[in-house]
Amino acid sequence: MKYTNMNDYMEAQAAVCAQADQIDKELYLKYGVKRGLRDLNGKGVLTGLTNISSVVAFKESGEERIPCDGELWYRGYNVRDLIAGDGDGLFGFEETAYLLLFGKLPNRAEMEQFKQVIAESRDLPTNFTRDVIMKAPSADIMNSMTKSVLTLASYDKKATVLDLDNVLRQSIMLISIFSMLAVYGYHAYNHYERDGSMYIHRPDPQLSTAENFLRMLRPDMQLNHLEAKVLEVALILHMEHGGGNNSTFTTRVVTSSGSDTYSAIAAALSSLKGPKHGGANIMVMKMMDDIRAHIRDYHDDEEIEAYLAKILNKETFDHKGLIYGMGHAVYSVSDPRERVLKSFVKQLAVQKKREEDSLLYEQIERIAPMLIAKQRKMYKGVSPNVDFYSGFVYDMLGIPVELYTPLFAIARIVGWSAHRMEELVSMDKIIRPAYKSLMVERAYIPWNERG
Numbered sequence: 413m414k415y416t417n418m419n420d421y422m423e424a425q426a427a428v429c430a431q432a433d434q435i436d437k438e439l440y441l442k443y444g445v446k447r448g449l450r451d452l453n454g455k456g457v458l459t460g461l462t463n464i465s466s467v468v469a470f471k472e473s474g475e476e477r478i479p480c481d482g483e484l485w486y487r488g489y490n491v492r493d494l495i496a497g498d499g500d501g502l503f504g505f506e507e508t509a510y511l512l513l514f515g516k517l518p519n520r521a522e523m524e525q526f527k528q529v530i531a532e533s534r535d536l537p538t539n540f541t542r543d544v545i546m547k548a549p550s551a552d553i554m555n556s557m558t559k560s561v562l563t564l565a566s567y568d569k570k571a572t573v574l575d576l577d578n579v580l581r582q583s584i585m586l587i588s589i590f591s592m593l594a595v596y597g598y599h600a601y602n603h604y605e606r607d608g609s610m611y612i613h614r615p616d617p618q619l620s621t622a623e624n625f626l627r628m629l630r631p632d633m634q635l636n637h638l639e640a641k642v643l644e645v646a647l648i649l650h651m652e653h654g655g656g657n658n659s660t661f662t663t664r665v666v667t668s669s670g671s672d673t674y675s676a677i678a679a680a681l682s683s684l685k686g687p688k689h690g691g692a693n694i695m696v697m698k699m700m701d702d703i704r705a706h707i708r709d710y711h712d713d714e715e716i717e718a719y720l721a722k723i724l725n726k727e728t729f730d731h732k733g734l735i736y737g738m739g740h741a742v743y744s745v746s747d748p749r750e751r752v753l754k755s756f757v758k759q760l761a762v763q764k765k766r767e768e769d770s771l772l773y774e775q776i777e778r779i780a781p782m783l784i785a786k787q788r789k790m791y792k793g794v795s796p797n798v799d800f801y802s803g804f805v806y807d808m809l810g811i812p813v814e815l816y817t818p819l820f821a822i823a824r825i826v827g828w829s830a831h832r833m834e835e836l837v838s839m840d841k842i843i844r845p846a847y848k849s850l851m852v853e854r855a856y857i858p859w860n861e862r863g
Contacts, residue, residue, distance in 0.1 A: 737800030
């Protein structure tokens, strides 16, 4: 059969692929295969050891696993304590980055030296912004960042050297410039694709990562203390989340093959940009816009519950039956990141005069888990996750939606770097999981004898 155009061919052949690649889900049970490397209770398959972080959602009591309030630990420190300990300071991101990279909290002299190294590393090669970032701009800033990271390898004479001091140099450099790659990539897209004005503001060496992000993003470079503090908290909370999350595991898989830092981080970026991993807060924002359009009284529990029930029943919004921002692959009783971030949301909402929006979020946070539990059989509890509030925070800060996932990357590059170095130091085997073949042997038929 001849096809009149390429689209017709691809559509027809896609159906052939779908038939060839379909595997009966019952076979996963039959052969004991853990789909997504998780068992039926959602517990991850143990594939490695790490000293970097710990995610706690259950307490063990003999053979029983008892759900508990979620906890997130960085190098033995509770993330709540790290954020509280920084007080009103604005270099908590840098302090936590030092902790994750070096395994200890810095003293005053070590912290000042590390801040200086970060500031000095916050520099791009000559004409890199013009020749790389501004060329072929895209609304997908994650793709722009990935392109930039891979291109940076061409400027590094020791790009493939795996000595730990060299990998550390590369890691700190990427941690330092990720916000530049993201913001400059956005401004290039906004200018060339949306006819907006072009702003390429240099980072200020005296400012923190959070402050510089807002400074480079905004036309007037102005920001206030609360704005920078809330963004810093969000970055710390997204910095690391155990070795088992998709992008960190990707970093360790690529690292285990002996590949270079730029390739490993580009692979992690490609993993994070997937909507099942890094884009959840964008779906929360779209859902909230839809809810606002259909809810008149934010104080009316019955009206809110009725509309949320329609979302769950696939009658409205995107017809997927999901209340975005609710539930997590690991946490059940609570997501500690959500609880910490929520404590700052009200302050920012008051400053930005968004109290009514804040009220709606609180109402949904209270009603949705009860509604989900009532309508569905759940093997564990349902609670809001960090994505439920993070998009709202970014929106109040005037950050465009195109930068939501890149902000995640600006934080998570620290965790990726720590795990890459731990993999290089402690592991000596390539990660190579097994797949059971279901293939049936067939006799070859010459092409002129096929129907």
